[in-house]
Amino acid sequence: MSLAVTERPCPTAFRYWEALESPRVRRAQTMFRRLTGRELFPSDEQAADFCRDLFEGDPVAERFVAEVLHGEIGAKRGRKMLDAALAGGIDSVPDAPESMRALFAEFESVPDWVQPDLVEQGAKIWRRWGTMLFSFAGAETLEVYTEAAVATPLSLAGGYAGDNALRRFLETCRFWIDVSEPGALLTPGSTGRATALKVRVMHVSVRSRVADHPEWDTQRWGLPISQSYMLLTLLGGSVTPGLGLWSLGYQTTPSEIRALLHFQKYMGYLLGVRVRWYPETIADGLRLLAMTVAARSFDAGEHGAELIESYPKAFAPRDAHRGLTRLREAYNYRINSVYSAMFMAPGTRRKYTMPPALPWLAIPIARLPLITLMEIGRRLPVLGGLHEAVMVWHRENWYEAQMRGRKAAFDASGALRR
Numbered sequence: 376m377s378l379a380v381t382e383r384p385c386p387t388a389f390r391y392w393e394a395l396e397s398p399r400v401r402r403a404q405t406m407f408r409r410l411t412g413r414e415l416f417p418s419d420e421q422a423a424d425f426c427r428d429l430f431e432g433d434p435v436a437e438r439f440v441a442e443v444l445h446g447e448i449g450a451k452r453g454r455k456m457l458d459a460a461l462a463g464g465i466d467s468v469p470d471a472p473e474s475m476r477a478l479f480a481e482f483e484s485v486p487d488w489v490q491p492d493l494v495e496q497g498a499k500i501w502r503r504w505g506t507m508l509f510s511f512a513g514a515e516t517l518e519v520y521t522e523a524a525v526a527t528p529l530s531l532a533g534g535y536a537g538d539n540a541l542r543r544f545l546e547t548c549r550f551w552i553d554v555s556e557p558g559a560l561l562t563p564g565s566t567g568r569a570t571a572l573k574v575r576v577m578h579v580s581v582r583s584r585v586a587d588h589p590e591w592d593t594q595r596w597g598l599p600i601s602q603s604y605m606l607l608t609l610l611g612g613s614v615t616p617g618l619g620l621w622s623l624g625y626q627t628t629p630s631e632i633r634a635l636l637h638f639q640k641y642m643g644y645l646l647g648v649r650v651r652w653y654p655e656t657i658a659d660g661l662r663l664l665a666m667t668v669a670a671r672s673f674d675a676g677e678h679g680a681e682l683i684e685s686y687p688k689a690f691a692p693r694d695a696h697r698g699l700t701r702l703r704e705a706y707n708y709r710i711n712s713v714y715s716a717m718f719m720a721p722g723t724r725r726k727y728t729m730p731p732a733l734p735w736l737a738i739p740i741a742r743l744p745l746i747t748l749m750e751i752g753r754r755l756p757v758l759g760g761l762h763e764a765v766m767v768w769h770r771e772n773w774y775e776a777q778m779r780g781r782k783a784a785f786d787a788s789g790a791l792r793r
Contacts, residue, residue, distance in 0.1 A: 386594065389429060417659070417662045425606075425650075425666070426603075435647070439576070442472060443472060444580065461568070463564075494637060494641050497634045498560065500634065501555035504625060506770045508612070511616045512616065514711070514719065516611065517715060521683075523596060524597060526678045528581055528582070528599040530679075530682065531585050554570060571645040578647070586599050614657055617631065624742070624743045624745075626747070640653055680727055684727055690712075709735040712735060
């Protein structure tokens with residue numbers, strides 16, 4: 376290992392600096408540079424910032440969780456105080472401890488870099504995508520479950536594995552819906568902002584318990600749910616669907632993807648993402664994704680396999696269901712099986728037991744002309760508003776049908792499953 380590698384702190388399983396010295400990666404860099412005149416990966420300074428952020432968490436929210444939810448006040452009363460402050464502001468909770476006041480002081484401040492019009496444009500794009508955002512995001516995430524740094528916290532918490540997979544995925548869908556409603560992120564007291572803070576607190580709760588678990592190796596993986604992996608999640612809602620959904624007929628322009636990046640940056644701020652370097656362009660985002668691909672160690676083992684294989688199974692029809700309900704579940708199962716095949720690398724997918732994509736791949740192929748026409752038509756003002764309204768109705772209807780009266784809790788305070 377060269378001096379250049381050893382001088383840069385990085386979890387040992389994130390093998391980026393080692394990958395840079397491999398002949399295969401060097402050839403790829405040279406070819407990419409010759410073809411495009413650009414760099415394949417971020418600058419060394421940006422990469423070093425990303426590696427350092429693999430060891431970073433969310434100190435402000437962590438202090439609140441430690442002193443309130445895990446301290447003398449306790450989880451039950453602490454969550455009531457949190458709900459009250461989200462509804463009426465921190466001043467409506469006169470006995471709020473200093474850690475809670477510090478959390479809300481940060482949460483309620485709007486950074487100078489925020490451009491409200493871009494935030495709203497990004498949210499509008501999410502609404503336009505409807506349930507396609509859910510399907511794409513669920514499928515693309517399977518690719519990173521091969522990494523123990525991602526799979527281990529999820530496996531220990533148990534939310535995305537086995538029979539719980541659909542319930543936790545639907546909670547994530549609720550989050551996506553709430554934060555993309557008109558004005559959701561910029562309106563004090565909105566449901567979207569409340570959901571964002573609850574998810575932030577949930578991340579901290581999981582992080583603290585997983586970090587203390589004997590299965591977690593900080594030197595190997597960094598911090599659970601680190602700043603860097605939260606950043607990758609933001610790219611998973613902006614650059615990757617913006618480009619990847621073209622394959623299904625969704626025509627997201629470069630300017631719209633840049634708006635998505637800004638929308639995700641502010642949403643990340645509300646979630647406690649404080650990275651040293653945030654990609655500001657599509658090219659920046661793609662270089663960061665190339666970096667993480669090169670750094671993969673494929674070390675998730677059986678925990679990753681459980682997460683990956685649980686996802687499509689979660690949509691399978693329930694034995695007791697009949698009629699239209701069962702037909703809808705069968706469709707969801709088949710179409711999500713197709714998307715899993717489309718948005719996972721073939722080499723990755725072959726390692727796991729996944730449902731077949733054929734003959735169901737014919738569904739998105741048959742829909743492609745219709746979606747393309749819809750994307751062209753929605754550029755007309757009259758049709759654009761109607762199209763958005765239909766997509767918003769559909770995602771809410773789909774969510775309610777899946778939840779069947781249950782409510783998203785955004786609570787991970789229970790014990791780890793092992």
